[in-house]
Amino acid sequence: MQKKTTILQLRNYLVATVQTTLVDQDFITLRDRLVSQVGNSRCTGVVLDVSELDVLDSFCVRTLSDMARMIRLRGADMLIVGIQPGVAFSMAQLGLDLDGVPTALDLDEGLAYLDSKSRRSSGRIPAWH
Amino acid sequence: MSTSNEKFDSPLSDLELPTAIEPPADRASTAILREIVAHLRQRRAQLLEAWASRISEAGFLTAMSAEEVLEECGAMYDNYLAAVETGSSKSLDSYAHELSERTVTRGVGTHEVVGTVLLLRDVLAKSLYAEYGQNQDNLTRVLGAYGPAASRIATMVAVGFVREHEHIIRQQQEAMRKLSTPVLTIHERLLILPIIGILDPQRARQLTEQLLEAIRSNRAKVVVMDLTGVATMDAPVANNLVQTVGAARLLGAEVIITGVSPELARTLVTIGVDLEKLATVGDLRGGIERAARLLGYKVVPIDETTTDTATE
Numbered sequence: 142m143q144k145k146t147t148i149l150q151l152r153n154y155l156v157a158t159v160q161t162t163l164v165d166q167d168f169i170t171l172r173d174r175l176v177s178q179v180g181n182s183r184c185t186g187v188v189l190d191v192s193e194l195d196v197l198d199s200f201c202v203r204t205l206s207d208m209a210r211m212i213r214l215r216g217a218d219m220l221i222v223g224i225q226p227g228v229a230f231s232m233a234q235l236g237l238d239l240d241g242v243p244t245a246l247d248l249d250e251g252l253a254y255l256d257s258k259s260r261r262s263s264g265r266i267p268a269w270h
Numbered sequence: 271m272s273t274s275n276e277k278f279d280s281p282l283s284d285l286e287l288p289t290a291i292e293p294p295a296d297r298a299s300t301a302i303l304r305e306i307v308a309h310l311r312q313r314r315a316q317l318l319e320a321w322a323s324r325i326s327e328a329g330f331l332t333a334m335s336a337e338e339v340l341e342e343c344g345a346m347y348d349n350y351l352a353a354v355e356t357g358s359s360k361s362l363d364s365y366a367h368e369l370s371e372r373t374v375t376r377g378v379g380t381h382e383v384v385g386t387v388l389l390l391r392d393v394l395a396k397s398l399y400a401e402y403g404q405n406q407d408n409l410t411r412v413l414g415a416y417g418p419a420a421s422r423i424a425t426m427v428a429v430g431f432v433r434e435h436e437h438i439i440r441q442q443q444e445a446m447r448k449l450s451t452p453v454l455t456i457h458e459r460l461l462i463l464p465i466i467g468i469l470d471p472q473r474a475r476q477l478t479e480q481l482l483e484a485i486r487s488n489r490a491k492v493v494v495m496d497l498t499g500v501a502t503m504d505a506p507v508a509n510n511l512v513q514t515v516g517a518a519r520l521l522g523a524e525v526i527i528t529g530v531s532p533e534l535a536r537t538l539v540t541i542g543v544d545l546e547k548l549a550t551v552g553d554l555r556g557g558i559e560r561a562a563r564l565l566g567y568k569v570v571p572i573d574e575t576t577t578d579t580a581t582e
Contacts, residue, residue, distance in 0.1 A: 222522070229521055230478055230514065232520060246485070246486065246523070
């Protein structure tokens with residue numbers, strides 16, 4: 142199967158970038174890949190970049206919020222970045238709720254958010270630095 | 271005048287504007303029109319005076335001084351006769367356009383200009399009656415040639431005038447639309463969006479677009495939307511506002527709403543807004559303070575900061 146999403150490890154985060162339009166099955170595949178990888182690599186955070194997506198329908202939103210909960214259970218935080226303004230507004234119009242999954246403008250913002258969060262929770266700078 | 275107003279309520283773009291008065295059907299009527307025009311030219315001074323007095327009687331063109339009215343009437347008279355004579359409306363058309371440009375800004379109403387042209391038509395017709403009245407055949411032919419031409423001229427002036435009005439309205443709407451929703455950066459990552467006036471659905475949509483774009487281009491974290499200048503809004507627009515706040519959050523920006531009026535508060539509660547998702551602060555000042563706190567700044571008097579740093 143060709144990969145429609147790349148997953149990179151950056152420091153102790155996973156960065157997943159959606160490359161092209163995804164169908165429902167692709168979201169399920171992405172979910173399974175991320176949920177399994179997040180435990181393997183001892184990540185504390187996952188950033189999902191959806192800036193290439195022109196549509197986020199109810200199924201996607203549902204899958205994303207499920208994914209966030211699963212990742213949470215595996216010990217990491219998930220964050221969605223790069224939602225296009227138009228997509229954001231139609232999601233708001235349709236009442237699609239990400240159910241508390243944090244969002245940020247872009248990858249940079251997302252990583253900054255995760256950094257500040259891990260600083261707050263651990264109270265120390267991660268050993269890596 | 272109400273009939274002429276109703277007539278032009280329809281969009282003017284759909285209206286066929288007579289670009290030329292139809293040329294007289296035959297040589298005979300051309301000759302008659304020439305004769306009429308010659309007659310009317312001869313009596314110009316007298317008829318102008320009659321016309322001017324009818325105008326002041328009707329209470330038209332009060333925004334202009336008596337000399338201006340006379341001058342304007344003279345010009346209109348000549349253009350009118352030229353149009354009747356040649357059957358070409360070109361010069362009259364441009365004159366009407368120029369006239370509207372000049373008068374619209376001075377508050378001369380459409381009914382006044384149209385009324386003035388119709389008065390001229392009546393004055394001239396009366397003079398023609400007097401001249402050709404003795405001979406019934408002659409009178410019929412003269413009025414048969416004059417009537418349609420005069421009506422077309424009146425229509426053209428009216429349409430030109432209304433078109434000018436519409437043009438101005440469009441320009442002003444455009445200008446207002448551009449000015450209506452400024453998005454101001456008052457601090458790094460902090461935007462202020464003061465909204466003043468009535469929020470109609472179109473403006474609300476535009477506001478959403480502008481705000482979301484501004485959040486992206488300024489990489490804003492916090493937006494303070496000040497609604498002090500909005501007395502009330504209807505439910506769909508309020509809903510749109512709540513959705514905009516939700517969309518902004520998806521872009522990673524927090525929206526703080528300030529200055530909600532009692533009516534607006536009532537509307538928002540009626541549409542069942544989730545207050546968890548809508549941060550509101552009483553006034554703009556409080557909103558900016560809250561925004562600063564969200565961004566991790568503290569607004570303190572200058573001497574306090576200096577003592578702070580001194581103690582550190």
